[in-house]
Amino acid sequence: MQTELKLRIASAVVLAAIALGATWAGGFAFQLLAVAIGLLVYYEWSTITRLVESDFRGNAFGWLSQVVVAALVLLDHMSLTLPVLAGSIALAALWVSIRKGSWWLPGGIAYAGLTSISLAAIRGADYLGLIAMLFVFAVVWGTDIFAYFVGRAVGGPKLAPAISPGKTWSGAIGGTICGVLSGLGVFMAHFSLQDLRIPAIALVLSIASQIGDLFESFIKRRFGVKDSSRLIPGHGGVMDRVDGLIFACGAALLLVLGQLLLSGGRESAFGSVLLGL
Known part of the structure; x- marks a missing residue:
């Protein structure tokens, strides 16, 4: 295994452990x-x-x-x-x-x-917030990982060649499907699936995460940089790792705020609104 790949894997494991540990602790x-x-x-x-x-x-x-x-x-x-x-x-x-x-x-x-x-x-600070955050992580990470592998395996037409030449439509579609399934896996491990609201939310978050990835690629291409920084060994910068997460969380925030407006602000738990509970 190449040294660079080992470094990327080690950094990814450490970052995931920190993120999941903090999420569990709340x-x-x-x-x-x-x-x-x-x-x-x-x-x-x-x-x-x-x-x-x-x-x-x-x-x-x-x-x-x-x-x-x-x-x-x-x-x-x-x-x-x-x-x-x-x-x-x-x-x-x-x-x-x-x-x-x-x-x-x-x-x-x-x-x-x-x-x-x-x-x-x-x-947040409650159990539903924990599940909601794990749900978002699952969608974003599932989308990111499988978009890479499906794109490499299938290839085909480029998604946005002027912004990110490596991304393909096959990878975007494969990543979206796997991201939705990953989110559903987290949700159904704790609750029963009553309607199509949760798959629809997972779909929105998956698409948003890929838009976030393209947005950061656009910024880096606009200013002629390869990585956002060198803070993370083998990975580049923080923005390189959380670009999809930022847009997915932003989309989740908009979904919840919209639902709160429609309900007159009666819901108080962010996780309960996001997960439709």
Whole structure:
């Protein structure tokens, strides 16, 4: 086995153990993981898009916004996180408009901030939050792993050659099918399947995760970089590992917020709304 492949496997095992351990523990442990991912994502985003060079003061505000969001998550003031993040994005957009700065600034604030918020919101502190987070992990990881292997085995037409030449339609379809089945496996290990809502949610999350993967590929191609950073041996950066997860969690957050609006906000457990329980 090649040294690089061994390094990738070892890093993947360590990362999975950390993620699953924090997910099982929940509470502050998972909140800490969520904000760590969010802060590292902003670091890589600002580095890739060269915000430090192009807009130092704007980037400083971006860091301040991420620290405030992280503090709110760690203090368990989740109801304040989205309003604070929305205000930060608006202020950053105003700054860019006045100073003719980079629109990658408000984009990065939104991307990284929603990463921390959506992860922490999905896991929550209860049993349903644990299952909901495992459900999302299963969909995203199942999609990612099987998209790679099916694409390599079957080949065929490219999915988005201008953005990511290696991805194929066969891999995308195979990954989606396996991602949905993986999510259903986690759900049915704990609950009975009553209708098609859960497969539909898994389908949405699987597609969202692949869009997230393509989105990060677009950013890296736009700025001419191979990896988002070198923080993870054999894998590149944090964004390289969680790009699909970020979009899947964002999609889950939107699904839940939409359901809460339709129900008049009567549901209180994020996991119960996401899993349709």
